[in-house]
Amino acid sequence: MKKVFLLITIFNFSFFSYAQEQKLPNRGAKGEAKDSIVEPTIDLFKIISVENDTTQVDTSLTIQKDYKFNYLRKDLFGLLPFANTGQTYNALTEFRDFTTIAPKFGVRARHYNFMESADIRYYNVPTPLTELYFKTVPEQGQQLDAFFTVNTSERLNFSVAYKGVRALGKFRHMLTSTGNFRTTLNYQTKDRKYRAKLHFISQDLMNEENGGLTNDALASYIGKEEEFEDRSVLDVNFENAESTLYGKSFFLDHKYFLKGAQDSINNKLYLSHRLNYSYKKFQYLQSNAANNILGASFQSTGLRDEVRYESMSNTVAVNFDNAVLGEISGRAGFTSLDYWYDSVFVGEDGVVADRLDGQMLEVGGSYDNYLGGFNLHGDVAFSFGDNFSGNHIIASAGYQLDSFNFLNFGLKQTSRAPNLNFLLYQSDYINYNWQHDYDNENAQSLFFELFAKKIANLSGELTQIQNYTYFGENGEGAIKPFQSGGDVRYVKLKAQREFEFGKFAFDNTVLYQKVSDGSDVFNVPELLTRNSLYFKDFWFDNALYLQTGFTFTYFSSYQMNGYDPVLAEFYVQNDTNYGNYPLVDFFFNGKVDQARIFFKLENLNFALNGNNNFSAPRYPHNDFMIRFGIVWNFFL
Secondary structure (H helix, E strand, O other): HHHHHHHHHHHHHHHHHHHHHOOOEEEOOOOOOOOOOOOOOHHHHHHHHHHEEEEEEOOOOOOHHHHHHOOOOOOOEEEEEEEOOOEEEEOOOOOOOOOOOOOOOHHHOOOOOOOOOHHHOOOOOOOOEEEEEOOOOOOOEEEEEEEEEEEEEEEEEEEEEEEEEEOOOOOOOOOEEEEEEEEEEEEEOOOEEEEEEEEEEEEEEEEEEEEOOHHHHHHHHOOOOOOHHOHHHOOOOOOOOOEEEEEEEEEEEEEEEEEEEOOOOOOEEEEEEEEEEEEEEEEEEEOOOHHHHHHOOOOOOOEEEEEEEEEEEEEEEEEEOOOOOOOEEEEEEEEEEEEEEOOEEEEEEEEEEEEEEEEEEEEEEEEEEEEEEEEEEEEEEEEOOOOHHHHHHOOOOOEEEOOOOEEEEEEEEEEEOOOOOHHOOOEEHHHHEEOOOOOOEEEEEEEEEEEEEEEEEEEHHHHHHHOOOOEEEEOOOOOOEEEEOOOEEEEEEEEEEEEOOOOOEEEHHHHHHHHEOOOOOOOOEEEEEEEEEEEEEEOOOOEEEEEEEEEEEEEEOOOOOEOOOOOOEEEEEOOOOOOOOEEEEEEEEEOOOOOEEEEEEEEEEHHHHHOOOOOEOEHHHHHHOOEEEEEEEEEE
């Protein structure tokens, strides 16, 4: 009921804004101003990150907007979605975090849509702003993301948003029901000496779990048998389980300027404090045990696995900004972690504790400057604690080669404990109980980025990982955590370039990856491509701007990671290769005023040839679908 009331409130704001809308100047692909009213201009609607990187509201229609029109609201290149909206994604490349030095909670398959502090944006707008996102789902449901922000004064901004999804899906027992509520506050005093950003997030992400297709259903699906084109008749391993990730977090970042509060002053000296509190709970519920699939259990009915996590970090910093010396910051902080179950577990291999906790003292600093033509950036942090410790070093240099070309290169290094569910886990299933004292996972990476307008946007990484920690099969069919004794080394090179031919455009992204060491524990496809060929033009006296064409996606065959429903984690399997199949989408997108309308025929080639492909072993890829939706901005 609270969620319904919130959505009604946001819609009321939205339509009130629409009823009194003043047209903003809107420039299309050709740059013509379509509306004559100049004030306020679109560049005054500012979006601000946690680290104060500022962009502006963008109501244009581009091919990148099509890539981001999805449940996550971001480009999914490198992610393979499961069959239902709101489910997880199988990673086709590694997205390693080099900034966090505290161990993470785990349950990583459920974190793609779990919003952390770095995902939140703050706003500063001259008039109230609303954005509504809607998109259809594979079967019986909808997805909506509603957002509203307003400046109650020039110095105080408030925003509230809710993203909700409920989708039944085409296969059995794969209902998803998720909700992400967030609200922010952005404030500064009249003299600008005190500035504060804070937010609150509340989330619950529920997925029904079915364990994938049974052996017989698997054979029918792979064989493309006509009677099973209705996917609801395919048998799944169980229809009585669900998993839910809950979360609440509070974040405050505020600073006080001792000198240089005004932007025009070169020398700035200020104190800052950051508080970040996070609570998470993961539940796996199953009415009857699936012992033939998941192994023996302590009880046959009413299975309930539940683990909780709580973290609190406080960081204070002294910051100095000078036109010659650059931006220099020194910081110190304290972090406490608590990860716990309700009771200890006593098994044949010993006692599994009910709790992991620790306190860490962190010291670090950062440096940014423009020196000798180079944009220099550095950040170091070291943490010391009774149970956990870690560090990271990030250094980069950027150089503007000319007005069209920019080069950035550097190194990243991190050391932190493996995710907590590698170290401790308890379950009503006997095989899913363990406690390990693993070493820190260490990673080093050399990287470069070249933005060359006339060539391509190029990037590359050479990464080495020691003590790589992963889930895998133990030889008896059970999923267990492991830590590799050897190094994992891999290289990846990515290129992106869009070519334009009059009213036609051809956008290409290619990723090449090669694992030189550790290919038995680290599996990714060697080649991943996405190519979009489309037509763009203004119609109806420039009232409609459209883009229509085809997007072709492909990844080469590789030993794709499997998905474990009890852990909500992916695990390494080295038995079967998957992939080496294309995905072809047809899209027809249009923009009218501030509304972007999206229409897509997804997996069009499956309608012609049938579908027997997978997003993970035993988990089918989605079939051909017709999808449509809208993103609409309202300005008061």
